[in-house]
Amino acid sequence: xxxxxxxxxxxxxxxxxxxxxxxxxxxxxxxxxxxxxxxxxxxxxxxxxxxxxxxxxxxxxxxxxxxxxxxxxxxxxxxxxxxxxxxxxxxxxxxxxxxxxxxxxxxxxxxxxxxxxxxxxxxxxxxxxxxxxxxxxxxxxxxxxxxxxxxxxxxxxxxxxxxxxxxxxxxxxxxxxxxxxxxxxxxxxxxxxxxxxxxxxxxx
Numbered sequence: 001x002x003x004x005x006x007x008x009x010x011x012x013x014x015x016x017x018x019x020x021x022x023x024x025x026x027x028x029x030x031x032x033x034x035x036x037x038x039x040x041x042x043x044x045x046x047x048x049x050x051x052x053x054x055x056x057x058x059x060x061x062x063x064x065x066x067x068x069x070x071x072x073x074x075x076x077x078x079x080x081x082x083x084x085x086x087x088x089x090x091x092x093x094x095x096x097x098x099x100x101x102x103x104x105x106x107x108x109x110x111x112x113x114x115x116x117x118x119x120x121x122x123x124x125x126x127x128x129x130x131x132x133x134x135x136x137x138x139x140x141x142x143x144x145x146x147x148x149x150x151x152x153x154x155x156x157x158x159x160x161x162x163x164x165x166x167x168x169x170x171x172x173x174x175x176x177x178x179x180x181x182x183x184x185x186x187x188x189x190x191x192x193x194x195x196x197x198x199x200x201x202x203x204x
Contacts, residue, residue, distance in 0.1 A: 022137035022155060023125050035062045038160075038180040042071075047170030065101060066191035080193040085204065087193040096195045098203040128152055134161055 037060045044052040053074060061067035065083035070076075078089045081101060088097040122143065128136035134154035141148055147168050154162035159180060165173040195201050 022127050022135050022153070025155060025158065026125070026137055026153070030063075033063070033182055035183050035186050036060065036180065037184050037186065038177045040178075041176045043174045045172045045174070060186055060190055062186055062191060068190050078193075080191060082191050082193065087195075089193070089195070089199075091196075094196075094199050096199050096201045098201060100204050132162075 037058070039056070039058050041054060041056045043054050046052065055071050055075075056073050057069070057071040059067070059069045065081060067079075067081045069079040071078070076091050078087075078091075080087045080089075084101055086099050086101055090096075123139040123141055126138050126140075128138040130136070132154070134156055137153045137155075139151045139153070141150075149166045149168055151166070152164040153160060154164075160177055162177065163175040165175075167173070
């Protein structure tokens with residue numbers, strides 16, 4: 001999984017009002033939700049339709065600017081945003097990539113999570129109808145170099161159940177969420193990262 005896909009996947013959103021339209025739910029979330037924790041299952045499909053390996057793990061975020069995206073199976077990988085920098089740790093490679101938060105997030109879907117509530121500055125939002133029993137919202141980044149063509153979020157009532165990320169290489173990352181908790185108490189230490197000893201650090 002690429003660092004850019006991890007950043008995109010870090011953009012996990014929940015809604016508050018079951019009777020509102022998808023875009024209204026997204027806006028209400030940004031106004032009222034400060035923290036989220038959820039488990040996820042992720043599948044990546046290539047441009048040619050070939051399905052890649054399924055991975056799973058847990059994510060947490062604390063608005064604005066802090067998030068933790070952890071893959072547990074079939075391999076371990078961790079992404080942490082502390083508000084100033086984004087850290088991507090690959091234990092198997094003994095490598096950490098670090099970037100300034102602004103440069104790392106930019107117009108990517110993660111800006112829906114880590115940025116301010118003025119999402120219209122970075123994305124064009126539209127209702128995307130119903131499919132697979134879910135109500136979908138589509139967000140198209142306004143920045144031409146975001147690396148993503150669009151993001152779709154699927155809601156069941158007021159709960160976020162799925163997310164689809166379409167990148168500029170024709171790859172689709174599909175996420176299914178479970179055990180989503182809205183506004184849980186999360187320890188600040190979850191959003192801090194110190195590179196382990198004997199690890200190469202690349203970037204800012």
